[in-house]
Amino acid sequence: MTPGGVEDGAAPGGVEDGAAGLGEREGFRSGFVTVVGRPNVGKSTLVNRMLGTKVSITSASPNTTRTRVRGILEGEDYQAVVVDTPGIHRPRSALGERLNDTASAALDDVDVCILVVDATSPVGPGDRFVASRLPAGSVVAVNKLDRATRPQLLGQLARAAEQLGLERAEYFPVSARTGRGVAELAAYVVGLLPPGPRLYPEGTVRDVPEAFHLGELVREQLLRVARDELPHSIACRVTEWDPPYVRCEILVERESQKAIVVGRKGAVLKAAGTAARRSLPDGTYLDLVVKVERDWQRRSDVIERLGY
Ligand SMILES: Nc1nc2c(ncn2[C@@H]2O[C@H](COP(=O)(O)OP(=O)(O)OP(=O)(O)O)[C@@H](O)[C@H]2O)c(=O)[nH]1
Ligand SMILES: [Mg+2]
Numbered sequence: 410m411t412p413g414g415v416e417d418g419a420a421p422g423g424v425e426d427g428a429a430g431l432g433e434r435e436g437f438r439s440g441f442v443t444v445v446g447r448p449n450v451g452k453s454t455l456v457n458r459m460l461g462t463k464v465s466i467t468s469a470s471p472n473t474t475r476t477r478v479r480g481i482l483e484g485e486d487y488q489a490v491v492v493d494t495p496g497i498h499r500p501r502s503a504l505g506e507r508l509n510d511t512a513s514a515a516l517d518d519v520d521v522c523i524l525v526v527d528a529t530s531p532v533g534p535g536d537r538f539v540a541s542r543l544p545a546g547s548v549v550a551v552n553k554l555d556r557a558t559r560p561q562l563l564g565q566l567a568r569a570a571e572q573l574g575l576e577r578a579e580y581f582p583v584s585a586r587t588g589r590g591v592a593e594l595a596a597y598v599v600g601l602l603p604p605g606p607r608l609y610p611e612g613t614v615r616d617v618p619e620a621f622h623l624g625e626l627v628r629e630q631l632l633r634v635a636r637d638e639l640p641h642s643i644a645c646r647v648t649e650w651d652p653p654y655v656r657c658e659i660l661v662e663r664e665s666q667k668a669i670v671v672g673r674k675g676a677v678l679k680a681a682g683t684a685a686r687r688s689l690p691d692g693t694y695l696d697l698v699v700k701v702e703r704d705w706q707r708r709s710d711v712i713e714r715l716g717y
Pocket of ligand 1: 446448453466470471473474495497553583
């Protein structure tokens with residue numbers, strides 16, 4: 410059996426059904442909240458924090474997120490589809506170009522944009538480039554508040570307001586890591602949603618195919634041990650989804666990288682498998698297979714096959 414929908418193509422249930430479709434009350438509001446910014450500013454950590462659960466993987470290296478990842482934030486009278494996106498950057502490979510295209514496309518159809526900037530590093534050309542593509546009324550989250558001193562934070566808020574060139578923007582200091590300020594940000598964003606129907610059945614947490622999500626969890630574990638260029642070279646793809654048997658391929662670009670990912674006596678691979686299995690039903694057999702796919706980052710056919 411091949412994994413159902415490795416591609417991110419599943420239409421949200423009931424969108425076509427219109428306002429009556431999923432039993433929402435009068436005055437219901439809904440829409441898309443897209444989170445954008447440079448790599449590594451904490452977009453995925455923030456999305457997870459807003460949703461109270463992990464929908465998107467995070468790591469200390471840039472360009473971790475490679476696809477649009479949708480999580481659903483809901484209350485009695487609203488449903489927000491919170492969309493995590495790849496960090497927008499100066500691309501150096503076909504993969505990098507794909508990530509930028511994905512992030513840009515996510516800006517086409519949004520109700521609210523959250524631009525995330527890092528409180529601990531200066532607002533720079535990368536932030537301004539992203540900001541220049543955002544609609545008026547976007548929301549700026551100045552993240553990593555836990556690591557910034559008060560003067561640093563105040564300086565960053567002033568610089569963001571002055572340099573990002575965003576009209577009618579609101580600024581929120583937050584720490585995605587500790588959660589500080591995130592409830593206020595989420596409440597503000599929910600208040601901006603237009604009237605609209607429920608977009609997903611009540612209780613939906615994320616719109617990411619299970620097989621793809623599992624591959625991501627495996628990759629997240631491997632990113633913890635990866636250094637230098639290796640994070641960019643790792644890709645994970647579930648090639649068989651036949652519970653309790655699940656097979657996940659791990660691609661790297663060179664033999665030397667394979668040795669790192671496998672680890673001494675298979676220790677790294679084993680630890681990654683154990684951690685990833687925690688999110689699978691008991692008794693699942695997770696088969697991890699490492700393969701060398703030379704320079705896959707530069708090959709659009711492989712990028713396509715990986716679902717990026
Ligand atoms: N101290 C601190 N670190 C944070 C905070 N938010 C995120 N981080 C760290 O910043 C790093 C990047 O976080 P991600 O959420 O993966 O960043 P991202 O913007 O999604 O990155 P890409 O997907 O690569 O574009 C990780 O090491 C996070 O733990 C925060 O509020 N405080
Ligand atoms: Mg991310």
